[in-house]
Amino acid sequence: MTYLDLSAIGMRYGDNVILDGIDLSVAQGEMHVLLGPSGCGKTTLLRSIAGLVQPDKGAIHLAGLAIEKLHPKDRGIGMVFQHYALFPNMTVRQNLAFGLEQRRLARTVISDKIDAVLDIVSLQDKADSRPRQLSGGQKQRVALARALVLEPSLLLLDEPLSALDAQIRKRLRDELKRIQRRTGLTSILVTHDQDEALSLGDRISVMNKGRIAQTASGPEIFYRPDDLFVAKFIGNANILSAAEFSRLIGRDFDQTAVIHPHMFKIGRASGGSSLFDVAVTVVETVVAGNIVRYVMQSNGIIFNVEAQTAMNRAHLAVGEEATVTIDPSDAHFL
Ligand SMILES: Nc1ncnc2c1ncn2[C@@H]1O[C@H](COP(=O)(O)OP(=O)(O)OP(=O)(O)O)[C@@H](O)[C@H]1O
Ligand SMILES: [Mg+2]
Structure with missing residues (x-):
């Protein structure tokens, strides 16, 4: 009321x-x-x-x-x-x-x-x-x-x-x-x-x-x-133009994508046709307790990725090449 x-x-x-x-x-x-x-x-x-x-x-x-x-x-x-x-x-x-x-x-x-x-x-x-x-x-x-x-x-x-x-x-x-x-x-x-x-x-x-x-x-x-x-x-979401997002995942999208950094998963997709692999290079890493923040680069597109740290697992180093996956349904389109 x-x-x-x-x-x-x-x-x-x-x-x-x-x-x-x-x-x-x-x-x-x-x-x-x-x-x-x-x-x-x-x-x-x-x-x-x-x-x-x-x-x-x-x-x-x-x-x-x-x-x-x-x-x-x-x-x-x-x-x-x-x-x-x-x-x-x-x-x-x-x-x-x-x-x-x-x-x-x-x-x-x-x-x-x-x-x-x-x-x-x-x-x-x-x-x-x-x-x-x-x-x-x-x-x-x-x-x-x-x-x-x-x-x-x-x-x-x-x-x-x-x-x-x-x-x-x-x-x-x-x-x-x-x-x-x-x-x-x-x-x-x-x-x-x-x-x-x-x-x-x-x-x-x-x-x-x-x-x-x-x-x-x-x-x-x-x-x-x-x-x-x-x-x-609000927050520190990646905001990628339609062209950038299309280039990133290799498929055409016609809207601006808002993607939070924790929506990218580090590692290759294991099944699921809606997942897209993106080959990246690590540009920067900041470890803040339980969270590691990466700046990554793919095809000239710079974006942020966040992952949980673990006690006995190393995180990616600057210059390292890796694959991240993204499900476009985890993005919000404007
Ligand atoms: N007494 C006043 N005379 C003229 N302009 C004013 C007066 N009080 C506020 N303003 C103007 O009104 C606008 C809004 O001010 P307000 O104080 O409401 O902003 P705010 O969102 O609370 O900002 P902040 O986060 O900095 O506190 C500002 O551009 C300010 O310069
Ligand atoms: Mg005020």
Whole structure:
């Protein structure tokens, strides 16, 4: 069931069209990810939903209610930004109490709500710390808790993980997913990190220049991009023109082929008429733990191949000649 519905949202700054007719439906309890390059309008779209900027056109419905004319504080929407913006001179508990006190709730109610939310973000032992005594990941969890404690009807997260270093980022990503599942909060998360989008999003909208290029589940976006922009933006698929793909496998194809590197199998085909052998030379190898990434060359066509490593098996060396096989039904055609 649609919970948040955006219809034909349009917005300009001067002559620049920033949002160009955005239609988007988000279901109740969904974690929806907005993914796109810098400047494509992700933050502007979130700010429009929250009411921090006013779009020129379009309608926004939340739980069946038109909210586009409501003041931000009457929309019941929580927002978490890339930079935590906590009050530095207040403890964690005081930071969390701030919004609740403005609602004039009883002291004991406030205290109970804060305890519950500190439990959700696993910061019970930091209630009396000040922001400067916390790590980046902990600060971002406080920022999340501060949004959660107000029990919003919608949670908007604008690159909440991007200021953190890689390891904390991955941990907090998993935690965010767990918290979102546990609270069942309908959420929209903005990122320009494909991995983050694919691992967090129930569905993903890929944005390009103020428009949504495609909305679909992660696997659908990954394997069946609607256009070249989405194909290039997601993952590191090989994009081969019709001529290149035809030359590679020695049979005529008339569409651009999108082929993920792990779809090529190393070794000669063993039966199966739909498989094509390709004679290759290894140009480059990078071994990254369980994965080996090859750049390969065949007939002047350069492409990427990925394979699993094994403990007791050597991988191919630069300059080595080999055969890889491909099944065209593992390619997506545009
Ligand atoms: N207040 C403003 N006045 C004029 N132009 C603006 C304003 N805010 C944003 N823009 C422009 O709108 C476009 C979209 O900006 P937005 O911040 O929504 O992008 P974004 O997708 O969030 O990018 P990033 O990934 O870098 O955060 C950009 O071209 C930006 O320069
Ligand atoms: Mg932004």
